[in-house]
Amino acid sequence: MIIKPRTRGFICTTAHPKGCAAQVRQQIEYVQARPAIQGPRNALIIGASAGYGLAARIAAAFGAGANTIGIYRQGERSGRTASAGWYNSAAFEQAAQQAGLKSFSVTGDAFTDETKAKAVETIRRELGQVDLVVYSVATGRRTNPRTGETSTSVLKPIGKPYTNKTVNFHDGEVSLITLEPATEEEIQGTVDVMGGDDWQMWIDALREGGVLAPNATTISYSYIGPDITQAIYRQGSIGQAKDHLEATAKRLQEQLSHGGGRAYVTVGKALVTQSSSAIPVVPLYISALYKVMKEKGIHEGCIEQMYRLFADRLYSPESASVPVDEEGRIRIDDWEMRDDVQQEVAKIWEALTTDHIYDLTDLEGYRREFFQLFGFETDGIDYEAEVDPNVSIPNLN
Template sequence: MIIKPRTRGFICTTSHPVGCEAQVQEQIDYVLQQPGIEGPRNVLVIGASTGYGLSARIAAAFGAKANTVGVYRPSQATEKRTASAGWYNSVAFEKAADAAGLKSFSVTGDAFTQETKAKTVELIRQELGQVDLVVYSVASARRTLPDTGETVNSVLKPIGPAYTNKTVNFHTGEVTEVTIEPATEAEVKNTVEVMGGDDWELWMNELAVGGVLTENVTTIAFSYIGSEITKAIYRDGSIGQAKDHLEATALKLNGKFAAGGGRAFVTVSKALVTQSSSAIPVVPLYVSALYKVMKEKGLHEGCIEQIYRLFADRLYYGAQVPVDEQGRIRIDDWELREDVQAEVAELWSKVTSDNIEELTDLAGYRREFFQLFGFETDGVDYDADVNPIVDNPKAI
């Protein structure tokens, strides 16, 4: 099969196994070029196949030489349909970890279910004994609640009045004005149930009851605050309520595990190109302007650079992890620098369809979007015939 990107709105429906493998290797190479991390020995990453979860698994394995377990949804290919990028990423990671002599295991399933949790506990018990780092990086639009069986959906909407601002179709470069209607109370509640801290806490409780956590376990989950431009749609919106709940959960988990030296943190990261963020009005335009400014200042980081800095300069740098007044680890500090935000705001006020390519890094945004799916990667022949079916013999 000759695999080309096929888009439907803000979704790419195909992915490229060779391109995904090349990008995983790029992340590994970056970590191997950095000083080693005196960090975890056995790591569980829940939501391990893309984004920050994948980068955390790579940094732990190739930076700290840790053994890893990754949990992610199965999405194998057929002769007519490619697998997901996450599937190809995970196969590539397993292959590289084996070559490096590192233990790695994959549990495939819905992270929200009790079945997946139980499978993971049993695998850790049999293969690693215990884990000393748990990374929770689940990003999903829906969740089936364990108590009721009801499936609820999250929304990315403002709370209060409707919100109007600029947005861009990043495929065409057309800048328009968009108005987003506010979330209902029910939508806010559902968003918290999907994207808040409930499932993180369930995972930690299940792992603790199963006896597969070290006494001094560290656990982290990811959040975002962002700028004034995105505040109404993000931090002050429905997703912000979920992130508030996530942060409250971290404090709760800290209380639960502190007696044995355990720690729980929410890590606030910078804005990046992701499949979910590309569908949020306003955000692609903001990220395009942010990339322009941060690249010119030599401050730009992708997932792997952010995660390496989190591990090497925060979590495992010294006895005391630097946190803000809410107890959060901040690796969004460069994004929110006053000079960076001032320049982004200036670009925002000027950008139109006519000058967007000049004023922002929309081209970089587009390229990173397609790279999420294994496309536009240097050194890959996209005209070559490839087999989309790639097995992962380590996945259970």
Template sequence: MVIKPKFRGFICTTAHPEGCEREVRQQIEFVKSKPAVNGPKKALIIGASTGYGLASRIVAAFGAGAETLGIFFERPSSGNRTATAGWYNTAAFEKAAAEAGIKALSLNGDAFSDELKQQAIELIKREFGQVDLVVYSLAAPKRVHPKTGELFSSVIKPIGQAFTNKTVDFHTGEVSEVTIEPANEEEIRHTIQVMGGEDWEMWVDALLEAGVLADGAISIAYSYIGPEITHPVYREGTIGRAKDHLEATAKELDAKLQKIGGHAWVSVNKALVTQSSSAIPVVPLYISLLYRVMKEKGLHEGCIEQMYRLFTERLYAGGPVPVDEKGLIRIDDLEMRDDIQREVLERWHAVNGENLNELSDIEGFRRDFFRLFGFESDGVDYEADVNPDVKIPSLQE
């Protein structure tokens, strides 16, 4: 079939297998072009199919030669319906890993459930023995609590009062004003339950109890802070409350892991185009301006550049891991440079629908969004027939 992008709101409902593979291969080639990483030997990546989780898996495997187990919740193709992008990404990753002689196994299911945690533990015992790195990079809109069965749904809202500011429709380039009503207490509680640290802690506790964490094992989760422009809807909103909980959890997990000589950290990463960030009002306009400024200064990074730098300059650089006054790893250091933020803020005040292309990189944002789903990748014939039924080797019975 010929696969074209189809949209429902800010979600692309189709994905292109060859485009996804091309994007994964480009990330792999970037890592292979760099010096080897003195990193993990056996890694568990929870949320391994897209974004920072996928990039972490690629750096671990192709930078450090690590054997990896990836956890995700993706949908295979069915009839004329394509698989999700994360499915195709993982198929491409496993194919490349097999070619390189690197063990790569995957589990597809609800990472919030006790059942999948137990499956992962049994697979680690059988295939890896122990793991020395646990990456927690889940991004999900909902979570069923494994103990109570309660369904939680996250929201992206400010807290306390409504928030009004500029936003952009990156499909049309229309710059407009948006008002977001504040969350109530129940919505705040739900968002913390979905996006906070409880599930991360459940994973680490289960792995520790099962004895599948190697001495000196480390665990890392990902967060974002960003500029004051986005704080009301992000860092000071419902997501920010969840991230506060995640960061507090890191301190608790660090104490637990120190008993086996390990550590837990939260890495604050750069703003990038993801399915999540594309749906947050205000954020796409900020990212479009940020991309333009960072590209003009030669400082722009994507997921793979960020994760390679995290592994080589922070986690596995030798010696103590550098953190800020709150104990956070800051790999958003380039984004948050004073000169970058000053220029972005000036453009923010000036930008409108007429000068959007002049002041921002809205085209770069749009293209990165399409590439999340395997579209607009260089060297792919999007008029050609392709088979949407792609298998993930380690998931075949």
């Protein structure tokens, strides 16, 4: 069949297998072209099919030669195509096998005890233990296996309504949006979904199953951002969840440090992801940020961020300890938050209108990266050619 993008708001309901595979190859080639990382031997990536999770798996495998197990939702073809995450994972598994690396996939809801048990058994059977655990789950709903309660996350300010500019990145229309504040119930729901509870449950399950190496490192991801996005992000409902995540990292650090283990939250830069595209205001900010960072030659995507995290922070041979900020967080948002970058972004923000959106920002680059998340608009792919949407994944558990 000929596969074209079909969008519904910030979601693309189709994905292109060859485009996804090409982008995975590009990330692998980026890592392979750089110095080897003296990193993990066996890595578990929870949320491994896209974004930071996929990039971390690629950095571990093709940068450090690690064997990997990826956890992600089932995404086989159920409609016109499979999910982009399914195609990404199939391409990764194929490349890893060709490189002589062990790699395995466990599909299912990461929040369930069943998926955790499958992961523990796979690690025990195939790798013995893991010395890196990356927690990169991003979703809007979670059912707690202990209580059976289902929580939903919201992207809202706290305390009072919030008004700012936003953009429809499909047509470039800039408008004002007002968001009503989250209720206490919505804030708690967001913390339940996107906080650190499930990360803690994963580490507990791995330790109880005897498959977590004593000196293991575990990381998860957060974002801080500039004044422009503070009310909707860091000071909003999702910010409460990130505060909980960071508190969990400190608790895990205390638990793991007795065996030489480590736990960190990594603060990354603003990137085009399925999650970020859903947050009002943020796509417009990213479009302005991309223009400034590209002009300064310091722009990074997921794979550049993850390679720098591994090579210069977590496993740097030049540093005896991991550099962290006053809250114990690893900061790879340092280039985004440079004063010169933020000053230029703020100037652009003040002048932004629909009439000037393409002159003042890199909205076209944002839109292209959005479609690339689903395998479209990728160089070297003939999108007029028929392609088989049915792709299998080897070593699927």
